[in-house]
Amino acid sequence: MVFFRGGVSLISKLRSRAVQQPSLRDSVRWLQVQTSSDLDLHSQLKELIPEQQERLKKLKSEHGKVQLGNITVDMVLGGMRGMTGLLWETSLLDPDEGIRFRGLSIPECQKLLPAAKPGGEPLPEGLLWLILTGKVPTKEQVDSLSKELRSRAIVPDHVFKTINALPVNAHPMTQFATGVMALQVQSEFQKAYEKGIHKSKYWEPTYEDSLSLIAQVPVVASYVYRRMYKNGQVIPKDDSLDYGGNFAHMLGFDSPDMLELMRLYVTIHSDHEGGNVSAHTGHLVASALSDPYLSFAAALNGLAGPLHGLANQEVLLWIKSVVEECGENVSKENLKDHIWKTLNSGKVVPGFGHGVLRQTDPRYMCQREFALKHLPDDPLFKLVSNLYEVVPPILLELGKVKNPWPNVDAHSGVLLNHYGLTEARYYTVLFGVSRAIGICSQLIWDRALGLPLERPKSVTMEWLENYCKKAA
Numbered sequence: 001m002v003f004f005r006g007g008v009s010l011i012s013k014l015r016s017r018a019v020q021q022p023s024l025r026d027s028v029r030w031l032q033v034q035t036s037s038d039l040d041l042h043s044q045l046k047e048l049i050p051e052q053q054e055r056l057k058k059l060k061s062e063h064g065k066v067q068l069g070n071i072t073v074d075m076v077l078g079g080m081r082g083m084t085g086l087l088w089e090t091s092l093l094d095p096d097e098g099i100r101f102r103g104l105s106i107p108e109c110q111k112l113l114p115a116a117k118p119g120g121e122p123l124p125e126g127l128l129w130l131i132l133t134g135k136v137p138t139k140e141q142v143d144s145l146s147k148e149l150r151s152r153a154i155v156p157d158h159v160f161k162t163i164n165a166l167p168v169n170a171h172p173m174t175q176f177a178t179g180v181m182a183l184q185v186q187s188e189f190q191k192a193y194e195k196g197i198h199k200s201k202y203w204e205p206t207y208e209d210s211l212s213l214i215a216q217v218p219v220v221a222s223y224v225y226r227r228m229y230k231n232g233q234v235i236p237k238d239d240s241l242d243y244g245g246n247f248a249h250m251l252g253f254d255s256p257d258m259l260e261l262m263r264l265y266v267t268i269h270s271d272h273e274g275g276n277v278s279a280h281t282g283h284l285v286a287s288a289l290s291d292p293y294l295s296f297a298a299a300l301n302g303l304a305g306p307l308h309g310l311a312n313q314e315v316l317l318w319i320k321s322v323v324e325e326c327g328e329n330v331s332k333e334n335l336k337d338h339i340w341k342t343l344n345s346g347k348v349v350p351g352f353g354h355g356v357l358r359q360t361d362p363r364y365m366c367q368r369e370f371a372l373k374h375l376p377d378d379p380l381f382k383l384v385s386n387l388y389e390v391v392p393p394i395l396l397e398l399g400k401v402k403n404p405w406p407n408v409d410a411h412s413g414v415l416l417n418h419y420g421l422t423e424a425r426y427y428t429v430l431f432g433v434s435r436a437i438g439i440c441s442q443l444i445w446d447r448a449l450g451l452p453l454e455r456p457k458s459v460t461m462e463w464l465e466n467y468c469k470k471a472a
Contacts, residue, residue: 063468088442101127107362120260124434150246152215153237156183164227189206218247226251261416284454299435332390335390364407375418
């Protein structure tokens with residue numbers, strides 16, 4: 001790898017300068033390695049990585065609490081965890097209270113947002129209205145929005161042809177993201193930008209794209225599901241149904257309880273402030289004035305990671321592995337032994353802990369309440385309930401986990417499995433459909449507020465080391 005032309009002569013100059021400037025020595029060492037005659041990149045990395053790992057470990061242990069203004073080295077090395085650096089209007093995550101959508105908690109949303117039936121779960125269209133406007137909509141407003149979304153839920157044939165070009169066993173998220181990319185050719189924002197729209201009007205074609213995208217993703221997602229698991233037998237949308245109910249219907253599930261579950265699922269998964277991987281990715285890509293389709297497709301690729309949205313798949317697979325190993329009616333004592341066995345083998349208990357939350361995730365609790373109401377005797381739900389009692393004390397005893405409580409992923413798979421949506425590999429697609437509402441809503445506001453290109457400053461480990469030495 002060559003960083004400079006005339007590399008050898010330049011390194012000689014750097015060497016001579018390094019005699020007078022000791023701070024250059026590490027840089028010279030790095031350049032020397034890069035100009036090695038070894039053509040095997042893997043071998044070079046294998047040699048360099050342990051050295052850099054130790055350097056990072058030393059930097060973190062010796063200087064982790066040194067402040068960079070209001071930013072610590074720990075924050076820089078820890079994935080920007082806890083840094084306040086984004087404007088995200090649609091929701092806010094409190095470590096103790098959990099997510100609030102425009103100031104409303106999940107229980108408040110369940111109480112205040114219109115439902116499909118009295119006492120039912122909130123309609124996702126109602127949440128979309130809320131996070132875009134900051135106002136609780138009426139039932140008539142929600143019904144009107146439902147109608148508009150149905151009118152926009154028309155997917156061009158080329159999208160299905162593009163998905164069909166992939167192997168049928170490609171991961172559902174791969175097929176879903178590919179479908180979203182194929183939708184991009186219809187972007188109104190891209191067309192308007194190419195014609196020279198004034199920046200004060202950017203939000204308008206962004207709004208058009210965003211609502212169309214929100215309307216179309218359940219059609220694309222359900223097509224992927226039917227293609228993979230139901231021999232390609234596609235179910236058209238039902239114009240009498242709402243957003244969440246229609247999604248369940250197109251997947252092939254028409255029981256009233258499953259429709260209610262999908263309304264709840266989409267609502268609570270829609271947004272989780274701006275710092276999580278999918279939301280941040282969508283915001284970052286959009287800050288370059290990429291249109292909503294490109295931005296959301298990028299967000300989906302972040303969501304597909306096992307440390308983010310793919311976790312809901314991992315949880316159900318792990319729960320089923322517990323049943324296979326310990327039996328369906330495993331006692332709490334045996335469950336404790338299994339948890340310790342899992343932890344002692346170097347693995348984690350999926351579905352427990354959260355990067356921000358320090359209490360049980362309210363999204364977990366509302367799903368638990370749904371289960372207690374609709375499926376209290378489901379064997380996997382009983383196991384999840386036992387895990388809720390058994391796992392947190394063990395994680396507290398372990399002493400390495402700041403939040404031992406279950407998160408949203410610890411529960412969602414069990415509910416879906418109960419109603420027949422048993423294909424765990426597909427679960428992240430459901431998450432993706434939901435997340436379109438939050439990401440696209442914020443994107444509209446990004447354009448409306450004229451938020452700039454996101455470009456944080458990065459530094460090297462050498463810079464941090466030198467800064468910490470000076471600070472000391």
